[in-house]
Amino acid sequence: MKENTPSDETKLFTKKVSRRKMLKTAGVGGIGVVIGASGIGGLLTLSDSRAKGQTKDIVPFYGAHQAGITTETQDNLYFASLEVTTDKRSDLIQLFKDWTEAAAQMTAGNLVGEASLNANMPPKDTGEAKELSPSNLTITFGVGPTLFSKDGKDRFGLKSKKPAELNALPKFPMDALEDSWSGGDICIQACADDLQVAFHAVRNLVRIGRGKTIIHWAQTGFQRTKQADSGKTTPRNLFGFKDGTVNPDTNDGSEMNEHVWVKVGDGPDWLVGGSYMVVRRIQMYIEVWDRTILKEQENTFGRHRDSGAPLGMKNEFDRVDLEAKDSNGNQIIPENSHMSLSRGDGKAKILRRPYSYADGMDPKTGSFNAGLLFICFQRNPSKQFIPIQERLAKNDKLNEYIVHRGSAIFACLPGVKKGGYIGDSLFG
Numbered sequence: 001m002k003e004n005t006p007s008d009e010t011k012l013f014t015k016k017v018s019r020r021k022m023l024k025t026a027g028v029g030g031i032g033v034v035i036g037a038s039g040i041g042g043l044l045t046l047s048d049s050r051a052k053g054q055t056k057d058i059v060p061f062y063g064a065h066q067a068g069i070t071t072e073t074q075d076n077l078y079f080a081s082l083e084v085t086t087d088k089r090s091d092l093i094q095l096f097k098d099w100t101e102a103a104a105q106m107t108a109g110n111l112v113g114e115a116s117l118n119a120n121m122p123p124k125d126t127g128e129a130k131e132l133s134p135s136n137l138t139i140t141f142g143v144g145p146t147l148f149s150k151d152g153k154d155r156f157g158l159k160s161k162k163p164a165e166l167n168a169l170p171k172f173p174m175d176a177l178e179d180s181w182s183g184g185d186i187c188i189q190a191c192a193d194d195l196q197v198a199f200h201a202v203r204n205l206v207r208i209g210r211g212k213t214i215i216h217w218a219q220t221g222f223q224r225t226k227q228a229d230s231g232k233t234t235p236r237n238l239f240g241f242k243d244g245t246v247n248p249d250t251n252d253g254s255e256m257n258e259h260v261w262v263k264v265g266d267g268p269d270w271l272v273g274g275s276y277m278v279v280r281r282i283q284m285y286i287e288v289w290d291r292t293i294l295k296e297q298e299n300t301f302g303r304h305r306d307s308g309a310p311l312g313m314k315n316e317f318d319r320v321d322l323e324a325k326d327s328n329g330n331q332i333i334p335e336n337s338h339m340s341l342s343r344g345d346g347k348a349k350i351l352r353r354p355y356s357y358a359d360g361m362d363p364k365t366g367s368f369n370a371g372l373l374f375i376c377f378q379r380n381p382s383k384q385f386i387p388i389q390e391r392l393a394k395n396d397k398l399n400e401y402i403v404h405r406g407s408a409i410f411a412c413l414p415g416v417k418k419g420g421y422i423g424d425s426l427f428g
């Protein structure tokens with residue numbers, strides 16, 4: 001079959017959607033405006049399969065809960081925190097509708113909007129994920145405290161709906177937070193087994209939001225890839241330790257209900273089935289760590305580096321006994337080790353889903369600018385993340401090697417049913 005030449009494509013496009021109709025749908029008066037316009041409601045419906053026939057590596061977008069929280073962790077992350085610039089509630093609602101449609105398309109491995117066939121218009125989809133697998137892409141949306149009210153102002157008529165738990169986190173000892181890595185009205189967490197697919201997702205959502213939102217901060221994250229570790233062992237962080245050994249079991253629905261999902265009676269009903277996400281951008285002084293002797297490294301975490309076993313034990317998943325003593329009567333796992341302090345009495349659990357980052361060089365010190373984008377989910381931050389971090393910030397041995405540079409909290413909206421949109425329980 002003859003390939004489409006540009007002029008054939010243009011004809012085909014003109015047949016499918018007349019330019020007049022397109023401008024009308026976009027609600028704008030000229031091509032120059034269309035380029036940056038985001039009012040694309042009707043144009044998102046026709047879409048083109050990215051990698052034809054692809055049915056593998058798709059995580060369902062619709063469901064009781066948003067994907068990207070208890071679904072299997074992917075290799076890569078692109079995280080964006082956005083500020084809302086429009087002051088119209090109706091704009092915001094339309095944006096969530098457009099995002100829902102686009103997110104459903106992209107997670108299914110489709111392009112956003114119809115294939116671009118008009119050489120005189122910018123393509124709808126930005127194109128870099130064409131031919132790429134869906135890569136288990138998940139897109140998770142959350143709303144920050146400032147969406148509900150900012151400087152005392154009820155921005156979108158949402159103030160009375162703000163959950164009591166959704167507040168900027170308290171200042172912890174040792175925090176060195178920077179505004180440029182903190183807060184945000186809305187977050188988009190895109191995780192995929194391919195970074196280009198994750199970036200494409202956020203880029204297209206930000207493009208759709210142009211004129212209504214701007215990026216406040218953004219961060220890429222990585223873990224070892226599934227190709228590099230087909231055995232699915234616990235990933236290691238940039239200090240070389242297995243990170244993620246102890247976490248609530250995401251396959252156990254009752255554990256997720258107890259620790260992760262917001263329940264009826266926890267706060268406003270619109271958030272039932274959602275979850276609170278805490279994000280901390282933690283810089284890790286890897287050069288200092290690299291000069292630290294192994295024994296000290298292991299005492300810092302309370303685990304052996306190679307096996308990931310609790311100190312004094314052999315295997316990663318061996319039972320942790322914080323009281324165990326050596327033959328001289330000394331406690332084997334130091335009380336100020338990261339494991340000991342983060343565990344506490346073991347009752348308050350968080351679901352950790354962090355990614356490492358490496359952002360070139362820190363110009364102030366000439367060292368690596370690297371660390372952990374610590375992300376965790378929970379049902380109640382004031383009973384879960386906050387008390388754990390209070391203990392860590394005061395005494396954690398790990399504090400010699402890390403510093404918290406960014407902080408944010410978001411209420412991740414409940415999942416969405418086909419026909420609905422992300423945020424419909426909040427705005428409805």
Ligand code: HEM
Nearest residue numbers: 237241242243244245246282301339342343372388389402
């Ligand atoms: C750069 C910062 C951090 C690094 C490198 C780090 C690393 C680790 C490592 C290696 C473990 C032991 C293995 C495991 O169970 O996964 C661990 C456990 C844990 N960490 Fe962190 N962590 C960091 C920050 C945090 C923060 C900010 C929190 C929460 C406030 C936290 C909470 C926990 C919890 C709850 C555990 C499991 C403890 C248990 O019950 O055994 N971590 N972390």
